[in-house]
Amino acid sequence: MPIPPAPTRRTVLKASLAAAAATVVPTVGVEAAPRHKAPGETKIVVMMGHDGMHNDVSYEMAIRSIFASKKDWRIWAARTNKVISPELIADADLIITQRFGDPYEWNPEGLADGVGTERYTLYNDTMAPAMIANVRDRGMGWLAVHNTIWNGRKDLEDFIGVDAELHQEVQPVIYKQFNQEHPVTKGIEPFCVNLDEQFGVKIKNPGETTILFRSLAVHDRRDSVGGWCLQRGKGRVIGLLPGHLEWCYRVEAYCEVFWRAAFWAMRREIEPFPKSGDRDLW
Amino acid sequence: MAEQTQKSRRSESGARKGVSGTMIWPKISGETKIVLVSDWNDRHNGVAFEIAIRDIFKTKSDWRIVAVRDAGAFTPALLADADLLIANRGPDADLFKLTEGGIVESPVMGSRFWTDEATRAVIANVRDRGMGFLALHATADCGRTDILRLLDIEPVVTGEPQPVWVRNLNHDHPVTSGVGKFHIRLDEQVAGVLRSPDTVILFETTGIHDKRESVGGWCRTEGKGRVVGLLPGHAAEAYEAPEYRTIIWRAAHWAMKRDILSYPEERNTLY
Numbered sequence: 001m002p003i004p005p006a007p008t009r010r011t012v013l014k015a016s017l018a019a020a021a022a023t024v025v026p027t028v029g030v031e032a033a034p035r036h037k038a039p040g041e042t043k044i045v046v047m048m049g050h051d052g053m054h055n056d057v058s059y060e061m062a063i064r065s066i067f068a069s070k071k072d073w074r075i076w077a078a079r080t081n082k083v084i085s086p087e088l089i090a091d092a093d094l095i096i097t098q099r100f101g102d103p104y105e106w107n108p109e110g111l112a113d114g115v116g117t118e119r120y121t122l123y124n125d126t127m128a129p130a131m132i133a134n135v136r137d138r139g140m141g142w143l144a145v146h147n148t149i150w151n152g153r154k155d156l157e158d159f160i161g162v163d164a165e166l167h168q169e170v171q172p173v174i175y176k177q178f179n180q181e182h183p184v185t186k187g188i189e190p191f192c193v194n195l196d197e198q199f200g201v202k203i204k205n206p207g208e209t210t211i212l213f214r215s216l217a218v219h220d221r222r223d224s225v226g227g228w229c230l231q232r233g234k235g236r237v238i239g240l241l242p243g244h245l246e247w248c249y250r251v252e253a254y255c256e257v258f259w260r261a262a263f264w265a266m267r268r269e270i271e272p273f274p275k276s277g278d279r280d281l282w
Numbered sequence: 283m284a285e286q287t288q289k290s291r292r293s294e295s296g297a298r299k300g301v302s303g304t305m306i307w308p309k310i311s312g313e314t315k316i317v318l319v320s321d322w323n324d325r326h327n328g329v330a331f332e333i334a335i336r337d338i339f340k341t342k343s344d345w346r347i348v349a350v351r352d353a354g355a356f357t358p359a360l361l362a363d364a365d366l367l368i369a370n371r372g373p374d375a376d377l378f379k380l381t382e383g384g385i386v387e388s389p390v391m392g393s394r395f396w397t398d399e400a401t402r403a404v405i406a407n408v409r410d411r412g413m414g415f416l417a418l419h420a421t422a423d424c425g426r427t428d429i430l431r432l433l434d435i436e437p438v439v440t441g442e443p444q445p446v447w448v449r450n451l452n453h454d455h456p457v458t459s460g461v462g463k464f465h466i467r468l469d470e471q472v473a474g475v476l477r478s479p480d481t482v483i484l485f486e487t488t489g490i491h492d493k494r495e496s497v498g499g500w501c502r503t504e505g506k507g508r509v510v511g512l513l514p515g516h517a518a519e520a521y522e523a524p525e526y527r528t529i530i531w532r533a534a535h536w537a538m539k540r541d542i543l544s545y546p547e548e549r550n551t552l553y
Binding site: 113 | 306307323325328330336350355377378380384385389518
């Protein structure tokens with residue numbers, strides 16, 4: 001059977017929200033839900049895309065390594081859409097998202113003779129309101145990474161606080177003008193990521209948004225906000241636009257920004273970034 | 283319920299358990315069985331590779347492509363009736379074991395593919411049974427001397443991801459005949475040196491940034507089997523080039539000693 005072409009991110013925003021809603025697949029209970037948060041532990045839920053352009057194995061490895069020293073932080077990585085539900089994030093302290101509105105689904109399994117696609121979008125009419133409510137009403141933090149801004153929903157764009165601009169080609173990107181007044185970026189010097197997609201954003205409401213840093217694409221010279229943060233009700237949202245490929249996670253300074261961002265989003269006191277030897281996963 | 287848009291053929295074929303308990307896919311009469319193995323680590327997106335390969339061969343409805351997504355699930359029995367092995371697989375273990383379920387709290391390190399057992403099985407199936415072997419990109423960096431000998435290439439070196447020119451295509455060989463020189467927007471230009479002058483060079487490459495030139499594709503016969511080495515293929519961009527998709531299509535036919543049918547999307551974008 002011919003395999004239907006996977007949708008591209010460019011088609012995502014073209015699809016109507018109604019059509020997107022029609023593909024919503026709340027699949028609670030399809031796979032066993034993880035256990036509830038234990039007393040004293042921090043629960044982080046990571047929901048990232050895995051498709052022809054995005055390698056969530058790489059992202060998961062990077063994120064687990066950054067937080068490897070935090071032994072009481074439980075990081076739950078959703079490797080399939082089947083496990084994603086409002087219940088999954090109902091007691092989470094932080095969610096980390098890095099996926100666009102792509103309805104593509106990948107099933108990790110040992111051997112497979114078909115692509116096994118499903119129609120699903122993380123930012124559906126069940127999950128998007130749950131994300132907003134958990135941040136706004138319960139104080140959950142949200143680290144919205146890279147292509148999260150390309151979610152195709154106005155309510156989420158408003159909540160995250162930016163208008164998304166699509167990236168151009170993969171290219172070197174300079175991250176610069178780190179906000180020296182903010183604890184997430186204080187003391188961080190400019191750095192270059194060898195290869196990245198430079199998404200851009202326009203801040204919707206500068207009065208309620210703090211810009212953390214800017215980016216400059218080396219090929220096309222676009223200069224854009226690259227990181228920002230804002231308070232939403234009881235919770236905090238941080239947007240970090242680097243992250244298309246593994247290269248940014250090889251930059252120590254960016255890993256430190258990521259580390260601090262997680263603490264800040266959870267309203268925790270920011271601990272010193274551990275040395276690289278303390279971040280080995282295996 | 284999720285809408286399933288691509289039904290696996292497992293249930294139709296009656297997939298069975300191998301001796302070790304690992305699932306294998308016995309070939310059905312009349313079908314072509316292709317085993318696909320790729321890296322899935324922080325540098326290589328196995329999903330992108332699998333999607334690209336399946337897309338190239340999407341019109342071949344009687345070609346069954348069994349992808350090894352977790353090297354720990356591989357068993358030599360999978361190759362025993364395979365017509366072709368397509369590998370884009372380097373020396374490293376999978377970053378994670380990927381059969382742990384949909385949500386993972388404590389990940390487990392994955393497995394290496396190029397074990398002694400797997401290596402022996404690949405060589406024996408090519409040499410003694412006539413299985414075709416299409417070795418892409420990372421395979422030339424697999425760290426197995428016996429596989430490099432099968433490919434007839436010395437250990438390779440990689441470089442930064444950069445635009446790569448594919449040029450000097452061999453128009454006397456059916457795999458590359460009529461394919462114009464072309465450009466890959468972003469790739470690691472793997473560079474290698476062939477061991478034997480008898481191996482047929484299919485094309486050469488030039489790294490745009492570092493100006494390095496290298497053989498990029500070649501083919502040879504080993505015992506009853508045929509081997510094709512193609513060095514482009516680090517990321518999805520390589521498989522977007524129609525010329526490269528054509529070469530992969532033809533190489534698969536050639537390695538299996540089939541008549542090379544026209545690739546439905548065959549075209550030269552530049553020359």
